[in-house]
Amino acid sequence: SVKLIIDDKSVEVPKGTTLLDAAKELGITVPALCHMDLSGIGFHSSNASCRLCVVEVEGRRNLAPGCTTLATHGMVVKTRTPRVLNARRINLELLLSDHPKDCLSCSKAGSCELQNLAETFGIREISYPGEMSSHAKDTSSPSIVRDPDKCVMCRRCENICREVQGVGVLTAVNRGFESVVVTAFDRDLDTTTCTYCGQCVAVCPTGALSEKDETNEVIRALADPFKTVVVQVAPAVRTALGESFGMKPGTLVTGKLAAALRRLEFDYVFDTDFAADLTIMEEASELLDRLTRHLGGDTDVKLPIVTSCCPAWVNHLEKRYPDLLDYPSTARSPMQMFGSIAKNYLAEKISVHRKDMVVVSIMPCVAKKAECARVEFSEDGNPDVDITLTTRELASLIKRFNIDFESLEDEDFDAPLGESTGAAVIFGTTGGVIEAAARTAYEFHTGETLEQVDFDALRGFDGIRSATVDFAGIDIKIGIAHGLDNARVLMEEIRKGTCEFHAIEVMACPGGCIGGGGQPFHHGKEEIIRARQEATYTEDANKVIRKSHENPHIKKLYEEYLGKPLGEKPHRLLHTHYFN
Numbered sequence: 001s002v003k004l005i006i007d008d009k010s011v012e013v014p015k016g017t018t019l020l021d022a023a024k025e026l027g028i029t030v031p032a033l034c035h036m037d038l039s040g041i042g043f044h045s046s047n048a049s050c051r052l053c054v055v056e057v058e059g060r061r062n063l064a065p066g067c068t069t070l071a072t073h074g075m076v077v078k079t080r081t082p083r084v085l086n087a088r089r090i091n092l093e094l095l096l097s098d099h100p101k102d103c104l105s106c107s108k109a110g111s112c113e114l115q116n117l118a119e120t121f122g123i124r125e126i127s128y129p130g131e132m133s134s135h136a137k138d139t140s141s142p143s144i145v146r147d148p149d150k151c152v153m154c155r156r157c158e159n160i161c162r163e164v165q166g167v168g169v170l171t172a173v174n175r176g177f178e179s180v181v182v183t184a185f186d187r188d189l190d191t192t193t194c195t196y197c198g199q200c201v202a203v204c205p206t207g208a209l210s211e212k213d214e215t216n217e218v219i220r221a222l223a224d225p226f227k228t229v230v231v232q233v234a235p236a237v238r239t240a241l242g243e244s245f246g247m248k249p250g251t252l253v254t255g256k257l258a259a260a261l262r263r264l265e266f267d268y269v270f271d272t273d274f275a276a277d278l279t280i281m282e283e284a285s286e287l288l289d290r291l292t293r294h295l296g297g298d299t300d301v302k303l304p305i306v307t308s309c310c311p312a313w314v315n316h317l318e319k320r321y322p323d324l325l326d327y328p329s330t331a332r333s334p335m336q337m338f339g340s341i342a343k344n345y346l347a348e349k350i351s352v353h354r355k356d357m358v359v360v361s362i363m364p365c366v367a368k369k370a371e372c373a374r375v376e377f378s379e380d381g382n383p384d385v386d387i388t389l390t391t392r393e394l395a396s397l398i399k400r401f402n403i404d405f406e407s408l409e410d411e412d413f414d415a416p417l418g419e420s421t422g423a424a425v426i427f428g429t430t431g432g433v434i435e436a437a438a439r440t441a442y443e444f445h446t447g448e449t450l451e452q453v454d455f456d457a458l459r460g461f462d463g464i465r466s467a468t469v470d471f472a473g474i475d476i477k478i479g480i481a482h483g484l485d486n487a488r489v490l491m492e493e494i495r496k497g498t499c500e501f502h503a504i505e506v507m508a509c510p511g512g513c514i515g516g517g518g519q520p521f522h523h524g525k526e527e528i529i530r531a532r533q534e535a536t537y538t539e540d541a542n543k544v545i546r547k548s549h550e551n552p553h554i555k556k557l558y559e560e561y562l563g564k565p566l567g568e569k570p571h572r573l574l575h576t577h578y579f580n
């Protein structure tokens with residue numbers, strides 16, 4: 001370790017620690033725009049490009065960037081001298097001089113890191129007015145809007161897209177004044193291999209990347225007297241929405257969420273968790289079907305089965321692994337199963353034509369906006385899910401409707417599409433879908449009661465995890481990856497024929513949906529994502545029923561309407577296919 005002094009305080013840190021991290025040990029925050037540290041979930045970005053983290057190091061002539069300068073023994077560092085503060089202010093003003101000034105109407109207003117820094121540094125005028133760079137806005141994608149004029153060249157998006165997702169759609173081009181992060185040949189996003197995972201949006205400090213805002217479409221639908229408007233909420237939303245109202249990360253707001261949706265005057269307030277239970281019924285049955293055939297000597301059967309409920313993962317699979325499209329489960333995602341059940345079963349039950357029903361999804365995800373627009377999830381041009389909003393967009397709607405979120409009394413979701421189990425809740429975190437599937441597949445396969453429903457071996461934040469589950473004498477090998485580049489490792493094993501897993505779960509976003517691109521901004525605070533995961537497991541543990549196949553409303557839906565899992569009706573309404 002090395003010992004050094006920062007702002008007159010002594011600190012000892014391991015060799016290789018940056019000055020920024022050493023200062024953090026002392027509780028000293030050094031501002032930064034390009035730096036973001038989420039190492040615990042596999043992401044770290046420091047390009048030393050924003051130069052806002054400069055510090056004075058005794059004996060050095062130039063100021064040093066705190067994010068890339070390593071602490072050495074005996075160093076004396078100062079983080080808030082007039083020279084340091086002045087340099088940071090000048091660097092900030094230079095960034096602002098070539099930044100649009102439409103803060104009032106910017107998509108990032110209120111959460112912009114650049115705006116916050118300008119406020120912190122007391123900037124009241126821009127000292128360097130002059131030429132502004134100009135790039136076209138890209139609205140081609142159903143999920144993401146790119147506004148390169150707002151790019152500050154921090155390159156977090158480029159790093160997360162290349163290093164964590166292994167996609168590499170975004171890249172810095174040009175030099176000096178002309179430098180900007182764009183797609184290859186500056187092509188529209190919808191013509192690239194972008195998966196719409198939205199992780200670039202999640203880490204962008206400014207309004208250069210944001211989700212496509214569809215709040216006004218929902219307001220219009222809610223005001224239309226001829227429409228029955230049905231809403232569903234994804235598992236991970238309840239673990240994070242409170243943050244948008246100043247609540248502590250990890251605060252579960254399930255009851256307030258249902259209440260707020262009712263205040264928004266949705267006609268039916270339902271839960272995607274219900275459909276997550278439904279997904280497990282189909283996916284666990286599919287796993288067992290493939291497994292039984294495999295054990296029976298069928299060499300054509302494709303194992304491992306790969307989860308397919310994450311839409312960014314599906315986009316990536318189709319583009320990157322067109323030769324492996326027989327491996328993903330054909331079960332639709334919970335969101336799309338919900339849409340299908342709403343526009344078929346529910347519509348019939350309440351005698352509403354599907355064209356007069358609007359299904360709105362609230363998701364922690366931006367890729368879900370593109371998923372609901374896929375043609376295979378529509379009938380005669382009418383989509384099963386009409387509009388998808390992110391958690392952030394829902395927060396904005398609640399504020400616009402003047403609802404005092406914090407003081408809302410807890411309410412329940414409506415029945416029957418609002419009832420769910422603990423298994424559905426954990427869909428929201430990495431490892432949760434496969435744990436939920438294991439709970440049901442175990443009981444379906446063995447006919448015995450699973451006493452210990454917590455599969456601790458499947459939990460955690462390691463990018464790639466594996467575990468073996470004993471299904472009454474048969475060892476079921478399970479693999480988990482979150483972050484698309486981690487998924488690559490497992491997919492390449494399948495390609496080479498060396499993969500030993502029977503089932504694999506992939507979620508595109510680090511942490512799973514709790515870390516989704518549509519969640520309230522974490523601003524690089526890893527503890528926020530960890531708190532959301534804890535909340536997820538707490539909600540599961542608090543549920544009376546924790547196995548999907550024990551959900552009474554799911555049982556009834558099969559008895560009354562669907563028949564058997566993997567049967568004709570489920571095949572038509574709940575399964576899908578993949579394209580390359």
Ligand code: HC0
Pocket residue numbers: 233234235236237272273275276309310311333334335336363364365368427428429433512513514516
């Ligand atoms: Fe997820 Fe989902 S769990 S993808 O992570 O499977 O977005 O929260 O809604 O559909 O249920 C996101 C979250 C969902 C779906 C569910 C799955």
Ligand code: SF4
Pocket residue numbers: 144157160161165167168169170193194195196197198199200201
């Ligand atoms: Fe890359 Fe995901 Fe952003 Fe697309 S949405 S550019 S894949 S990080």
